[in-house]
């Protein structure tokens with residue numbers, strides 16, 4: 001099982017109430033750290049990186065309103081590229097969320113709200129929808145973003161680009177795009193056997209209340225949708241080793257467990 005497959009598996013088991021569900025980061029050292037692009041929604045603050053079961057130092061977090069990528073060379077793509085090149089990110093995950101207000105806001109409403117803030121329509125680009133990257137389907141938005149990232153000249157072919165959707169009520173992760181499917185065939189190396197540990201090993205999650213866990217009513221979606229504009233699969237010999245190398249990564253031996261559990265409801269203003 002590869003890193004994000006293990007993450008989703010452990011996440012689903014934790015959401016279902018399995019208190020032994022977890023992830024052993026040392027088993028996936030070659031796939032860490034990961035880079036996640038998420039929305040700015042503050043409800044996500046308490047969900048990451050615990051919903052992935054990763055320690056904070058293995059989680060590079062990029063955020064923008066709506067987790068939108070507008071082109072293969074957009075500002076967000078430049079940050080993703082630097083996160084790989086400068087911070088050693090090994091896998092990219094674009095993680096949308098349920099109940100996204102960017103998704104729910106129409107162009108008319110957006111213009112009204114901007115006007116209320118003193119932003120005049122005449123000073124905005126003609127196609128406001130395209131400019132802000134507004135979207136009507138969170139899943140389609142994730143697929144589109146994964147397509148741009150996968151085809152970006154800034155991202156190497158060996159970096160998996162995944163798309164996931166997280167439920168802000170439960171912390172449950174669902175696949176939208178499985179980035180391993182579009183990797184060159186000779187670059188996927190099976191990791192060592194996954195090990196799981198108990199919740200008792202994780203001191204930093206003591207603030208979470210198991211009793212407050214909510215279970216989704218819908219059927220668990222397990223099918224990864226096809227990615228939109230996939231680049232051609234490249235089968236070629238591995239490139240020569242780089243002249244300069246990044247300092248060796250340190251991976252904690254301690255086991256992190258994803259408790260995709262809704263935090264204390266004090267901070268929650270909206271529910272699904």
Ligand SMILES: [Zn+2]
Pocket residue numbers: 039040041065066067097099100101102103
């Ligand atoms: Zn959002």
